[in-house]
Amino acid sequence: MFKALSSKNYLPCAVVLVVLLLLPPILPRFYTYILALIFVTALLAMSLNMVVGHGGLFQFHHGVFYGVGAYAFALLLFKGHMPMWFGFIVAPLIAALVGLLIGWFCVRLTSLYFGMLQISLGSLLWAIVFRWYALTNGDDGIHGVPIPSFVSSVSNAYYFILFFFVLCVGIMYLIHRSPFGMTLQAIRDNPARCSAVGINVKRHQLIAIVMATFFAGVAGVLFVVLEKSVFPDLLFWVLSLEIFIMCLLGGWFTFAGPILGAAISVALRTFVGIYTEYWTLILGVLLILLIFFLPEGVMGFFMQKFGKNRAKESVPAGGQDAQG
């Protein structure tokens, strides 16, 4: 895929980008908002896929870092009265710091135990945010975060989010292609062998977690820019599971799959939600159909069907289980 992306796929990417840039004046406000929400969610799903799809780690509670980024940003602006750029820089760093802390504990364990420890540590944070009324307003959340006027309109927020989305995805792509990214994928496929050739497996995993949580923090900040509010559900494990599903849905052994997964998930929720309140039922049925008919995810399916370089990217089934 990446060979393809580096040469002949530049053009389609550029076309898509230009279309996205031209859309807001044409589209109704609601659709602009939904697209912006898709970018935020997609960035979150991509950041998760850095560790899940490419790192092979069971990052079960990624939503926490998204929530931490969002809360840090909201609190800095709302309670700390800091300028926005300051919050924008500090909030993802706080998310990454929390990622370092939680990751430091988690990388000692492997596979499912890694995930479970992360869920309990994450739930701990969620419980604190949920209950610490004095700081976080508890389950009411914080509404009306003072976002500067230049991004407060939906279309301005859209451009702002799109810019950082493209920037972050670009950086993630570079990381993915870097020797570090390659090493990480090698660790995913065979941690024992990597360890044997002298790679510090745990340290690589920890660095990957810190980077992923940083981007999750950026996504959290962008969420606040769009929504101007935060609430504890951002740190609840249901959201974490949803982003995990987005990665699976889009195809987690691909680079861009999570974007597709996030887009499908957000669009489904929004548009099925208009017609029926039972959109999760539809999502559930779709997921089951997907499991039965497209086990490699939507992106994986299209790549298999239309891409020639699929074989290069494919990972033997059960590559995840090699850990532990």
Next chain:
Amino acid sequence: MAFDLSAIGSQFFVGLSRSMILFIVTAGLSFVLGVLRVPNIAHGSLYMIGAFSAFSVTKMVPGATGFWLALILAPLVVAAISFIAERALFCHLYQREHLMLLLFTFALSLILGDLVKITWGAEYKSIMAPKIFDGSVRIFGASIPKYNFFLLIVGPLVAIGLWLLTNKTKLGKIARAAAVDREMVGAVGVNVSWVFAFAFVFGCFMAGLGGALMAPTISITLGMDHNIIIEGFLIVTIGGLGNMWGALVGSLIFGLSQAFGVLFWPQFAIVFPYTAVVIVLLLRPRGILKSVW
């Protein structure tokens, strides 16, 4: 800070009775996890369906009879639902990658969650326990509600029943064998697919039973599946995956730490059990008791 000793005592017994419910639910979860090697995310939804079915039964049959009937019928309804889901869809996936099975149970939980909303609506429901459970009993000077006392009796009974089932019956022994080495069990001529079906349905039955038993003590509502399932997974993990007694130990740790959290620092009571889980996982990453994985 000085605490009333009887307050500590009654909080201890309330925590203990909640642990019993958690144990019943997580024993089922652990059983499925042990035999099928699948973390069943839909387990929480089935627990919720158990509680809602119990509500419906008590609506149809009023009084104490309705309550006792609900305790029998609600788990059976849940078992029937899980049997249909298993035989119609799930059993075709056993050869597939693990995460696909996990994804399936998640999809199932989404579907069941909405079906509950369609069937029972989004309003809060509640069940009254029969008259005999009014008032409280005193144990060692601590007063605890009679219903919680009832749970304290039911929990160990279920544990004994589970032990008899898994150790003394052929089916239980086969299921345990399948948990350790499914290929070998298949090789000696057992239909592993049906063993899995039994394990799945039985595990879900436990979820329904837990839901029905829990129903009189809480308000029955959508979203109760979310809380129980995450607690359930953590309990099963700290106890030792697939180990039934591990589920008991994990439930005790979780339930008691929560109960004492309420006593010592009510605002952050929910932080306590998670902290306990973190400590256990850091000290014994593979769980307290031996896991079957």
